[in-house]
Amino acid sequence: MIVVMEQGATDEQVQATVKRIESLGLKASVIVGTERTVVAAIGEKREHAKESLESGEGVATVTPISAPYKMASREVRPEPSCITTLDFAAGAGKIGYVAGPCSVESEEQILATARAVKAAGATGLRGGAFKPRTSPYSFQGLKEDGLKMLAAARSETGLAVFTEVMSTEDVDLVARYADVLQVGARNMQNYRLLEAVGRAGKPVLLKRGASATMDEFLLAAEYILNEGNDQVMLCERGIRTFESHTRFTLPLASVTYLHRRTHLPVIIDPSHGTGHTYMVCDMAVAAIAAGADGLIIEVHPDPSTAASDGYQSQTFDEFQRTMNRCKIVADALAGVK
Amino acid sequence: MIVVMEQGATDEQVQATVKRIESLGLKASVIVGTERTVVAAIGEKREHAKESLESGEGVATVTPISAPYKMASREVRPEPSCITTLDFAAGAGKIGYVAGPCSVESEEQILATARAVKAAGATGLRGGAFKPRTSPYSFQGLKEDGLKMLAAARSETGLAVFTEVMSTEDVDLVARYADVLQVGARNMQNYRLLEAVGRAGKPVLLKRGASATMDEFLLAAEYILNEGNDQVMLCERGIRTFESHTRFTLPLASVTYLHRRTHLPVIIDPSHGTGHTYMVCDMAVAAIAAGADGLIIEVHPDPSTAASDGYQSQTFDEFQRTMNRCKIVADALAGVK
Amino acid sequence: MIVVMEQGATDEQVQATVKRIESLGLKASVIVGTERTVVAAIGEKREHAKESLESGEGVATVTPISAPYKMASREVRPEPSCITTLDFAAGAGKIGYVAGPCSVESEEQILATARAVKAAGATGLRGGAFKPRTSPYSFQGLKEDGLKMLAAARSETGLAVFTEVMSTEDVDLVARYADVLQVGARNMQNYRLLEAVGRAGKPVLLKRGASATMDEFLLAAEYILNEGNDQVMLCERGIRTFESHTRFTLPLASVTYLHRRTHLPVIIDPSHGTGHTYMVCDMAVAAIAAGADGLIIEVHPDPSTAASDGYQSQTFDEFQRTMNRCKIVADALAGVK
Amino acid sequence: MIVVMEQGATDEQVQATVKRIESLGLKASVIVGTERTVVAAIGEKREHAKESLESGEGVATVTPISAPYKMASREVRPEPSCITTLDFAAGAGKIGYVAGPCSVESEEQILATARAVKAAGATGLRGGAFKPRTSPYSFQGLKEDGLKMLAAARSETGLAVFTEVMSTEDVDLVARYADVLQVGARNMQNYRLLEAVGRAGKPVLLKRGASATMDEFLLAAEYILNEGNDQVMLCERGIRTFESHTRFTLPLASVTYLHRRTHLPVIIDPSHGTGHTYMVCDMAVAAIAAGADGLIIEVHPDPSTAASDGYQSQTFDEFQRTMNRCKIVADALAGVK
Structure with missing residues (x-):
């Protein structure tokens, strides 16, 4: 760490800083500048x-001179990680495509969507059974019934199920049905939940909080990794x-x-x-062009009747077009240095 | 609600909107403008x-034309609420002053602080026993031992104990010791936690999330009120x-x-x-001048050795000066229209 | 416009609003809701x-229900505009690539760069002769000497010259040498300058202010269009x-x-x-994938010795690679719906 | 400056950094840490x-270790500056109160306002004659006629005239009538304008740009000071x-x-x-409590008919109440340490 003293700091203050650095088990190195004194603290x-x-x-x-996270860092693990479950794979050159409705509404709805997104090339199915809603008066999800419908859709299509868990109490239940546990943006710093999903033995999709810095985001991942779970995907969903003119800025x-x-895969x-909705395709294709390891996209049989997020959901046709464009870009870029 | 149609929207689209409004049990009123058509949806x-x-x-x-929250709104309850517990009171003309360390570190530390802030005029004692920390490697608090120390400080000084609860599992435990349950900024949209503190039968201090809009903040309060707990204080802590040059913008x-x-009291x-630290006094006095119902301030016997937040903690002397200035401003303003 | 009255607004207040609408030459339509009254103001x-x-x-x-800008809007001109000068073209399916140093430093530097970016496929040459600098103590540019060097580079390569004009006094001078006048982000709301470049008879590249909303951005373009100059390109350069972890968010x-x-072309x-520098290629390719009409990229023969912006400038090789990747993506997407 | 090398930087890279530091006339000091190497650059x-x-x-x-501005800094001039003109004084314990309409609309309007704000205790009169407007279609001000009306109001009341100058061409004209030249937020980085007002020989009120950092703000002031004009006031007007729910965040x-x-006075x-409007009084009083050296407030005889900014203008009575509250707080705080 680099400790910059205030202009006019006294010798006593510099010496006190040196002592404190040494009491922390670090080595102090004093540099006297023309305007200020700087003390470097060296050591682990x-x-x-x-x-x-x-x-x-x-x-x-x-000013710290090394990153506050460790297990998530490239310095600890230089090679990119690839997270796989069923046919889904993201990272280290693999691109994972996840799609599905904001909320699971009915078996019919989720099955129809699963078939459509599978046909378009998705390898993961998203769908919320426990919904964090800004208002206590909004639809809160079908809970375990929704999870069962997701499992049924997996049985038929082979898609990996991604679904959100909002609370430590629900981790066991959700982990029984899901292939990937999703932690929402609003819970990115719910540390007890991060620890619980860290112990659940399933891959985790961790969404960035809407005002989280990158260090905070990676430290949230570190909470999960620290429980022995290294199957973490990072999801950028806008700040x-x-x-x-956009709901968030992506x-x-x-x-x-x-x-x-970090070696962890990055999903957009x-x-x-x-x-x-009208912006989703362009940003999906741009994300692939930027090198993203995967996408998670809201798709609904009839967005105009969706219980939630209809205004940002694609129809099956729109998703098909998006996949076509993403794949052609991924293929084109694979061919050039 | 006011539905603005796109320029060039067809008659069919307008009619479909009218139908949808009616199917929601609302009355539709179509206004044909020179450039666009607008449909008003009237009803509850x-x-x-x-x-x-x-x-x-x-x-x-x-565009909705009424607030999405109800129980928190002035429209439902026009008179300001006052939250009281022990000698602490905030709202409806009462100003509550809460002070204490970021973390409870020892019985000696918390007792010394409690005595000092009480002497300076505080009526509440803050202190963290369960600490949400950005890094899994940081100090996480003394947990129940810390709660016991807070209770001991209350026994001696009569100060109301404010302390954070981070997780639904801990609500019962924390509520046994605390007078006011604090929900931190990072948990403002942890809805299961909001519901749990709503059922705990104790006043709640709800901190605004660092990027929460006012509607989101008031809807989070609504989750607590909706459980039958109307003892909610709102805390602005910066965005x-x-x-x-500041950690957050206040x-x-x-x-x-x-x-x-809203009728709920507002604490800064x-x-x-x-x-x-050097900014705390000015902003405390400014908050009182702006009409705040209370303050919550970090105070530590020796900030330079604090386990957390030393850089923003006041010494006992600094807190005494802050209280002097706050009280003289509160008194001066009470005397003018 | 839609005027929403406060809850509890009196009949007199509603009538006063109606009168005021009528005095503006608009028609008023009152809608009485269950909670509030709304008055629509109809007319131009x-x-x-x-x-x-x-x-x-x-x-x-x-709430206005139509955009505040007119000439910039799609509603006034539905077809996309294409801005062309020399071999440069952007918009309506054409992609314009502009590259060059932050500052013109010497004839040698700008000529070498012009040759390299031309070889890589650029059709425009950027280079600052008048530099807006945050500090009065920083390098302020070579002024007219720099303009002459840009003109020399154009003579040899045929690249269209893009350069910034910072002040109304300099518009005539800069317009004598430049093919495209650039208005910087810091001057986006320098209205006298916008009017002056509007009258200069040359295409304009207008950069978005770092905290400008889209309406403010388009209204700044409207100032230029309003002077009879419809050769305007909009440049997103981050907010x-x-x-x-990034200088701005793009x-x-x-x-x-x-x-x-808007029908105006969008340059990233x-x-x-x-x-x-290490992020520039990915974001350039992503911009093309998102449908951008052009790019403007800082390129320098030796970024480590650049007088300004070296940390974000590409070498010739990096730019070549960027162009390769952009073109393969543009070609690939041209082939799919 | 502190140069932190990347983890894994080679000895050659460290040596190249040392050489470059020395070639800049600075002394280099290398500190080898356990994870990274740091090089301190010492000298002016x-x-x-x-x-x-x-x-x-x-x-x-x-990382620079000293501020990029010099003449504005406390390090160069430790004592606070006081800017005075006519009866107006701000800084070093004096509080300057400036009030008046957004735009000068008529002699009657500005005279009535000048009398009212003078009676309430203001020492400065604000009023825009040249108006920077987001839209080219909005009212742009009365220009020189407006300046004459301001001068007439000064003749009668003795208030110091504060008015905006938007363009270098207008500096001489505006300086003939104004006592204080105001540079608006949108022009905070219009460097040619800063230089021109720096040479005009009148005090300057420099408004902070809506997304300017403090360093950028102080460097803009430095542009003015650098021309030999040390009569600069800094105005915080929200970011x-x-x-x-507010137009800007204050x-x-x-x-x-x-x-x-900095030693320069700070106006809110x-x-x-x-x-x-309903928030102005609280924030004015809070600003005084926070230690501001002055206020600038929009006041209009009839805000509901104002040509601009009516929604944020106070009536004469509201301003009188604001002044009463500000003065009682200023007096109360003057009496305590």
Whole structure:
């Protein structure tokens, strides 16, 4: 860590900083500049070191020089990970396509959707049985009945089932039916839930919180990895900004950034990331062009009657077109350096 | 709701919108403009009506004309609420001052702090026993031992104990010791937790999520109220913006806005809201000047050794000065129209 | 416009709103809802109508139902525009590739770059002669000498010259040398400058301000169009958000949104949009996949010695690879529906 | 500056960094950590040093350790500045109150307003004669006629005239009538304009751009100071964030931050900072409580008929009440430590 002292910091304050660095088991190196003094703290990262140092008197800023996450980092594991379950695979050159309705509404609805997205080339089926809703008065999902319908759709189509778990109490139940446990954006920092899915023995799709920094996102993944589960996929689904013509702002540079920092696969959600059906195809294709390891897209037999998220869901035809365009881009780019 | 059709929407599309409005049990009123057609949907708000309408063909936008929350609204309860427990009171003209360390570290630490903040005029004691930490490698709190220390501090000082509950499993345990259950910013949309604290029979301090809109914030409160618990305080603790010279951006206009929309008291957290000790006093005084119903401030016997948040914690002396300034402003403003 | 009255608005307030609408030459239509009253104002949009109405007593909100810009809109001109100059063309199916250094530094530098980017397939040459710099102490550009070097590079390569004009005083001078006048993000709402470039008789590349909404962006274009210049290209170069791992956040959904709202071509700047050389290629390819009409990319013979923006500039080889990937994606997508 | 090398940077890359530091006339000090190597660059700050270093191979980040502005900094001038003109004074313990309409509309309007705000205690009169408007179709101001009306109001009341200048061409004209030249938020980085007002020999009120960082804001001030004009006031008027219940988000912590970094006075604009009349009084009082050196508030004889900004303008009575509350808070705080 680099400790920058305030201009005018006294010798006593510099010495106190040196002592504190040494008491943390680190080595201190003082550099006297023309305007300020800087103290470098050298050694293996310790817990609380940054916080402890930055509360010292005369200290202006403390800048860590290594990432706060470990198991998620490329430095610990240089090769990209590939997460596989049934026919679904994402990462290390494989692209996983997940599609399905926001909410499971009926067996008919989920079966029809599963058949259609499978035919278009998807390898995963999404569908919410437990729905986190902004309002307590909104539809909250079919719960276990919904999970059973998803399992039935898997039986018929072979698609891997992706579904959200909202609460530690539900992890066992959801894990009995799901192939991939999804942690929603609103729960990205629900640490007890992260630990619980970390122990559930199933792959996890972790969505980025709408205002999470990349370090916070990777540290949330670290909570799961820290429980011994290394089957984690990171999902960028848009961040909250001043823009109002889209529901969220979808930063595709996240793909490139995360690929440099972590070995975990990166999945893009262009449905939540834009909030408008007419934008989904373009952003899906752009995500593939940017190097994403997969997509998760909302598809519904009749979006205009969907119980939730109809305004951002594709029809079967729209999804088919999206898949065609994604695949042609993936193939084209595979052929050039 | 106001449904604005796209320019060039066909008569069939307008008629389909009218039909859908009527099928929701609402009355439709069509207004043909020179550029576009607008359809007003009149009647009591129904679930899904907005979502259902906005997925219709030819529909440009759907704008609700009443707030999505009910029990939290001024329209349902015009008079401001006052939340009281022990000597603490906030709302309807009462100002509640809560102070204490980020984390409970030892009985000595919490007792010394409780005595100091009580002497300075606080009526509530804060202190974390279960700590949500961004990194799995950071200090996670003393758990039940910490709760016991808080209870001991209450026994001696009479201060109401405010402490965070992070998980549904812990609600019963925390509620046995705490006077006010705190829901942190990261859990503001952890709906199962909101329901659980709603059933716990204790006042709740609900912190705004770092990127939550006001509607989302009030709907989170609505989850608690909906369980029959109307002892809810709203805490503004800063939002995430592009600014980096403060940890978060603290929008004090939230006080004025919330007072107009809801009867629930509004508490300001200038410690998290700024992230720098030197800013806390000014923002505390400004919050009182803006009409806040209370403050929650991090205070530590020796911030430079704090296990967490030392860089934004006040010393006892700094807190005393803050209280002096807050009280003189509150008194001065009480005397003018 | 739709005027939503506050809950509890009196009949007098509703009548005053009706009168004010009529005094603006619009027709008023009152809709009495169960909770609130809404008044629709019908007729051609007038100046100040929104502002005048929203300051009325008892008025909650005023929502316009048509776009505030006209000449830029698809509604006025449904077919996409194509801007051409020399061999450069962007829009209506043509993709324009512009590349070059942040600043013109020497004739040698700009000539070498022009040759390299031309060889890689670019049709436009960028290079700053007048540089807007955050600090008054930074390099401010070679001014007219730089313009002459750009003109020399055009003579040899035939590339269209794109260069920034920062001030009304400089418009005539810059227009003598440039093929396309660039208005920078910091000047997007410098209205006198917009008017001046509107009268200069040359195509304009208008960059989006870092916190401009889409309506503000299109209204800035409208200032130029309003002077009789319809040769305007819109450039998305990233917005300011809480993210700090990129210099700005680049929202590629802007392409899809703008294509729906306006006939003007949309150019993406992945260099400023990310601020890191290693991200530029991915975002360039993604932009093409999203349907962008062109790219503007910073390229330098030796980025490590660049006078400005070296950290986000590509080498000649990196640019060549980027062009290869962009073209293969553009070709692949041209072949599928 | 602190140059952090990437993990795995080679010895050659470290040596190249050292050489580059030395070629900039700085001294290099290499610190070999357990995970990374850091190189400190010591000496007086040079132009381009940061940019030059961060484009080096193997360099991860470059962190300056002193502020990029000089003349604006407390380090150069530790005592707070006070800007005075006529009876107006702001800074170093003096609070300046500026009020008036968004736009000058008529002599009657500006005179009535000047009398009312003077009676309430204001020492400055604001009023726009040149109006930067988002749309080319909106009212653009009375121009020189408006300036004459402002001068007439000054003659009668003695209030100092604050008015915006939008363009270098207009600086001389505006400076003939105004006591303080205002640079609007949209022009905060219009560097030619900053230089021109720097040479005009009048105090300047510089508004923060809606997405400007503090460094950018202070560097814009530096452009003015660099022309020899040290009569600069900084105006916080709100930043653009995801919040939509206010027009902008008003961060009052800017007062405390700026007071620590710069000697220049800090003025708060609660009218633009909130965008709603009902919020202006609370935020004005809060600003004074936070230590602001002044306020600039929109006041209109009849906001419901204002040509612009009526929705955020106060009536004379509202302004009188605001002044009463501000003054009682300022007096109360003057009496406590």
